[in-house]
Amino acid sequence: LTSCEGKDLLTLTDFSPEEITSLLDLAYVLKKDHKNGTTYQPLAGKTLAMIFDKPSTRTRVSFEVGMVQLGGHVMNLNRQDIQMGRGETVEDTAKVLSRYIDGILIRTFDHQTVETLAKHTSIPIINGLTDHYHPCQALADLLTLQEEKGNLSGLKLAYIGDGNNVLHSLMHGAAATGIHLAISTPPGYEPLPIVWKEANELAKKTGSTITFHPNPYTAAENADAIYTDVWASMGQEKEKEKRLQDFMDYQVNQALMDKAKTDAIFLHCLPAYREWEVTAEVLDGPQSVVFNQAENRLHAQKALLVALLGERQVVSKEMDH
Ligand code: CP
Ligand code: NVA
Structure with missing residues (x-):
C-alpha cells in the first residue's frame, strides 16, 4: 500500500491487484475502528478540493465525511465560482490548485479532462466518475x-x-x-x-x-x-x-x-x-x-484517502494494526 503515495486514481488500473487488496484490507480496518468509536486522524491539516460537473449524493457526502473523520478538510469548487467557469484552462487551474491543496476529487463528463488535470498537477487526482469510469464505486x-x-x-x-x-x-x-x-x-x-x-x-x-x-x-x-x-x-x-x-x-x-x-x-x-x-x-x-x-463508499474511500494523501509511515502503521 505504501507505493500508492502520490498516485492518482483515474481508473482502477492505476493500482496493482496487490494495492487493491491492501486498500480493501485497510478499508475493513477503518470501518471496524469507526464502528468501535476509535478516532484516527492522519490527514490533519490536509485539504481535498472537490469539483462536481454532474450531480452527486453519495460521492459528494462520503468524500466530505471521510475527510472530516480522517482529520482533514474539504473545499467545494463550483465551476461557476472559480475562474475555470470564465475560461481559465484546466491546466492553469490544476497548476495553481496544487500549490495550495493536497488532492482533488473530480466528477465530470469527458475522461480526458481528468487526465489533463492529473498531467498538470503534482498532487493526487481522484476520479469521482467520468463518462467512462467510476473507480471509487x-x-x-x-x-x-x-x-x-x-x-x-x-x-x-x-x-x-x-x-x-x-x-x-x-x-x-x-x-x-x-x-x-x-x-x-x-x-x-x-x-x-x-x-x-x-x-x-x-x-x-x-x-x-x-x-x-x-x-x-x-x-x-x-x-x-x-x-x-x-x-x-x-x-x-x-x-x-x-x-x-x-x-x-x-x-x-x-x-x-x-x-x-x-x-x-x-x-x-x-x-x-x-x-x-x-x-x-x-x-x-x-x-x-x-x-x-x-455505506462502503465511505470506508473504501477513507482507505483511498489515507493511501494517497497520508504519510508513508502512517499507512504502514495502520496496516500492522
Ligand atoms: N453511486 C454514486 O456515485 O452515487 P452519486 O451519484 O450519488 O454520487
Ligand atoms: N452510470 C451512472 C452512475 C451514477 C452513479 C451515471 O453515470 O449516471
Missing part, C-alpha cells in the same frame, strides 16, 4: 462483496444492463481480484473494447474470467451476486426513451434473481429507478445489499 463494490461473500477470488458476479462507466470499473476490479464476471448488455451497449483488453490482461494474472452473454438469464446462472445500474446515465437524458425500450428485457427482477444461487446478493451503485432496471421487489427485498454498498 468499484472499490466499494469489492469491499461489499468481500464482506458478504468472503474471498473475492472465484466468486461469480453477473452484471446485467448498460456497458457504462460503472461496468468498466467493475471489469477492472473483478479482473484484479479473481472474480468471474458474466456480462449481459443489449446489442449496441457493450463495454468499450479497450476495457475488455485491459480486463482480460489483468484476468490472465489472477485467474479471473470475463465473459459476455447475449441472454441475461444465462449470465445470471449460478451467480453469487447480480449487479445492475441505470439504463440512462447522467448526460444521456436525451436518449432516455430509446434506452428504456432497448433495455426492457434486461430488467433485474425476481425471475432473474432466481437463476442465481439461492444466497445471491443484489448490488446497485444507486441512484436506482424502480421498475426500470430493477423491480422494487428486488431492490427493497432481502437479497439486496445496496445500502451497505452505499
Whole structure:
C-alpha cells in the first residue's frame, strides 16, 4: 500500500491487484475502528478540493465525511465560482490548485479532462466518475462483496444492463481480484473494447474470467451476486426513451434473481429507478445489499484517502494494526 503515495486514481488500473487488496484490507480496518468509536486522524491539516460537473449524493457526502473523520478538510469548487467557469484552462487551474491543496476529487463528463488535470498537477487526482469510469464505486463494490461473500477470488458476479462507466470499473476490479464476471448488455451497449483488453490482461494474472452473454438469464446462472445500474446515465437524458425500450428485457427482477444461487446478493451503485432496471421487489427485498454498498463508499474511500494523501509511515502503521 505504501507505493500508492502520490498516485492518482483515474481508473482502477492505476493500482496493482496487490494495492487493491491492501486498500480493501485497510478499508475493513477503518470501518471496524469507526464502528468501535476509535478516532484516527492522519490527514490533519490536509485539504481535498472537490469539483462536481454532474450531480452527486453519495460521492459528494462520503468524500466530505471521510475527510472530516480522517482529520482533514474539504473545499467545494463550483465551476461557476472559480475562474475555470470564465475560461481559465484546466491546466492553469490544476497548476495553481496544487500549490495550495493536497488532492482533488473530480466528477465530470469527458475522461480526458481528468487526465489533463492529473498531467498538470503534482498532487493526487481522484476520479469521482467520468463518462467512462467510476473507480471509487468499484472499490466499494469489492469491499461489499468481500464482506458478504468472503474471498473475492472465484466468486461469480453477473452484471446485467448498460456497458457504462460503472461496468468498466467493475471489469477492472473483478479482473484484479479473481472474480468471474458474466456480462449481459443489449446489442449496441457493450463495454468499450479497450476495457475488455485491459480486463482480460489483468484476468490472465489472477485467474479471473470475463465473459459476455447475449441472454441475461444465462449470465445470471449460478451467480453469487447480480449487479445492475441505470439504463440512462447522467448526460444521456436525451436518449432516455430509446434506452428504456432497448433495455426492457434486461430488467433485474425476481425471475432473474432466481437463476442465481439461492444466497445471491443484489448490488446497485444507486441512484436506482424502480421498475426500470430493477423491480422494487428486488431492490427493497432481502437479497439486496445496496445500502451497505452505499455505506462502503465511505470506508473504501477513507482507505483511498489515507493511501494517497497520508504519510508513508502512517499507512504502514495502520496496516500492522
Ligand atoms: N453511486 C454514486 O456515485 O452515487 P452519486 O451519484 O450519488 O454520487
Ligand atoms: N452510470 C451512472 C452512475 C451514477 C452513479 C451515471 O453515470 O449516471
